[in-house]
Structures are given as C-alpha cells and as structure tokens.
Amino acid sequence: MITRMAVVALVIVTLALFQTAVFPYLTISGFRPDLLLLVVMAFALRDGPIVGLRVGFAAGLLADLLLDFSAVGITALVFLGVGYIVGVVRPYLSDESFSAPLVLSGLTGFLGTAGVAILSGLLGEQPFGIGLIVEASVLVALYNVILSPIVVGLVTRLVDRFPAQGLFAAP
C-alpha cells in the first residue's frame, strides 16, 4: 500500500515537473497540455471514483501550490470533480476500448481547463476573456488527446504492477 502511494506521488510530481520545465518549450499556439489532469483521468478510468477523487485532490493541490494568484483549492476542487465523474462513468465503458480514453482525455481537458479558469475568475482573480478560455480549453483538450496513449499506458502499467487494494479498490 505504501509503495503504491509512493509510486502515485512520484508519478504526479514527475508529471508536474514535465509540465513546468519541459512542455513550456513544446507549446501549441502558446498553450501546454495539462498532464496532471490527464493523470487524474487515467487513474480514475483504471481504479474508479475513490482513487480518482484522491489523485484528483492531490494533483490539484500540487498545481495550486505551484501557482501564485489562484487561491489554493480551486484546481484541487476541479480535478477531484473530474476524477469522480470519470470514475463514476467507468463501469459503462469497455476496458478494451481504445477510443474511450481518447474521448475522455479531450472532454476532461476541455472541462477541467475551462472550469479552473471560470472558478478563478468567480473567486476574485482577474477574469479571463471568454475567447481566451475557449481557445486554451480547446488546445489543452487537443494536446491531452495526443498525449493520452502515453500517459494512460504508463498509468495502466503502474496500476497492473501496483494494484489498488482494500479501501482504494474500485467499487
């Protein structure tokens, strides 16, 4: 159990590092993928809503602490929502489906990015223009779809190697 938690934490931190130190050099029209959102989706898709909630909260909190103006908790709130929803719809998707992770990557990329931007604007941060929110959300969704096979593949291997047990097992 501790090993699995350490591995999940390592994956989250590593992807956060890639997002802040590597992908700024690999942008599409100035926008980067949201690897943390992608990893939340991947874990929720494999292990269900409880793991989705926990990973979503942890990844969102890390992203919040790496930000300066957005209040801590906003990204965590959005990401845990994404983790829960993906975990809840998981039983209705085929395990062997290749398209399901791609579609979910796009949807969560769009909704997660727009959700953080809108919530930040509502909670006192400088509001963003609707054009900017839509542009960013679409490009992040597109980028997440492209990277989805890599991240989902990595998470699948990790989950197979370190399966969730007891309380964290998929309901």
Add this chain to the structure above:
Amino acid sequence: MYGRRRARVLLAVLVLVSLVLITIDFRSPQGEGPLDKGRELLTSVLGPVQDGLGSLVQPIGNVFTDIGDLFSLRAENEQLRERVDQLENRTQSIADLERENNELRDLLGMRERAGFDVVVARTVAFGPSNFEWTITIDVGTDDGIQRDMVVINGDGLVGRVIQVTPGAARVLLAIDPNFSAAVRLTRTGAVGAIDGRGGGLMRLETLNPEADLERGDEVVTAAYSNGVFPPGISIGTIDTIGETTSVLTREVGVRPFVDFSRLDHVMVVLHRPIADLPEITIDPGIPIEPPDPLPSPTPDPSPSVSPSTEPSP
C-alpha cells in the same frame, strides 16, 4: 453500492476541505498567508530539479520551436522590414533627442545617470497553468533579489518578482492579467497604465482618454506606483487603437517587444521601490494655544467724567 456511498462521502469531505483551503487562501494577504509558506517550500524543493530538467530538455525544445518558427518566418520578415522602416524614420528624431538630452544634462549640471545594477538569471520553469503567466528563475535572496524587483531582458520589460526564496524567485510576466504598470508614451509623454491580457497584445489605458495616440508609438515604464518600475524601460508599441466609448475609455492594444515564449535568460534590476510615505497624523495631545490678542490701543489719559461725590451747594 457500499463503494458508491463511500465515494460520495469522500467527495463531500474533499470538497469541504477544498472550500476551506480556498477560504483561508482568499482571506490571507497576498504572499503572507499560511499557504504561501507551502508555495515557497515547493519552489525551493522543485527549483533545482526543474533547473536540471529544463537544461536537459531546452535544446530539444528549441529545435521544436525553430521548426514551428519556419512557418511564421515570412510574416516575421515583413514585420521586420516594417520595423526597419520605422527605425530609419526615427534616426533623425533620436539624434535630436540626444542633443537635447545632453544640453539639458549640462544645463542642470547632472552627472550621467548610471545604468541599472542587474543580476543575470536563467529561467528554470514556467507556471503549471495555462492561465497564469509566471516563470521561476535561478536567483533568490542569496543574490540580493527582493520581492517587487523588476525583471527585464534585452528587448524590454519581462515582469516583476512576486515570490523569493534563497535560491529561486518567481516572476509574474507582463502579459499576465494580474500584471499592471504605470507607463508613458515616448512621443507625446502621455501617461497611463498597462496590463496583461494573457498573451498577445497588452491593454493600455491612458489617463486622458482622448490622448493623442498613433499606431507604432513606443510605450515605456513610468516611475509612478511608488517607483516599483524604474522609468524608461521599453514595453512595446501601440498596435491597435479602438474608438472612445461612452464611458470615455479606449481599447488600446500594445504589442510587447519581449518574446515571452523565449525567456532563457533575464536580468533582475536591483532597484528598490520607494517605501510608502508614512501617513500624516495630528497628535491631539499638543495643546493648541490661541493666538496672542492684538495689542489694544493705549488708554486715553483724558479725565473721565465721574459722578461727583460732593454735595452740590
């Protein structure tokens, strides 16, 4: 069924925790809240790792950027030609300005103003969000960096320092919507404020809504806002000028000189903002003495008529 209920309970608990965190952070002053310690700690811990990772990947990233740039070379070429034309036109006026400047300096007996003291830094990371335009640089309080110091590069204003740790600092880029600076137009001297719009053009608002503006006017920092920004740092040129609206505001777009997608090296200006002047308080304990009365005229020595006490005959 039991698992779903457990998930709902966990959802409620984590939502509650998130809302508590948002409330705590929202009510804390910027940079001084309890959660800001966590931010500083994370910057200190991840900074060196980001530095190493960035150095490793930057050459590869630059190749990708160069490939992407091939597509925009034609447009950039035309922009550069336009810029050369502008600069050629300005050569005459610059020579005139230099002469005038030298005359004024001699006239006032001022010594040549020294250049900025700067610390060169390397960008080690960018912010994790697509809605916050920040960078992390590899210098901190150990190098004399303080909060609110200005960051520039060879092209102009990059941003200002918003968080400092001993070995790293976080810089708010000028294109971030939370960024704002007092500015001046070099051609007319009109003053105003500029703020970021999240990439693309920045938004300029002049103090006088009907100020004389032209496309291509250069915008530089002005030393207002308690002198956070040293005056005269180039920001960009006016690119679009909107119509004055009924509320007397104009949407003026400024194209920054700095390419914010290529911030490998920057310079932190060791310029300290002017401290706020203390508020003037009137001590009520000091007694206020009434002014001296005006001296009264000397009484007339003429005898006054007084009732006689002697009985009349």
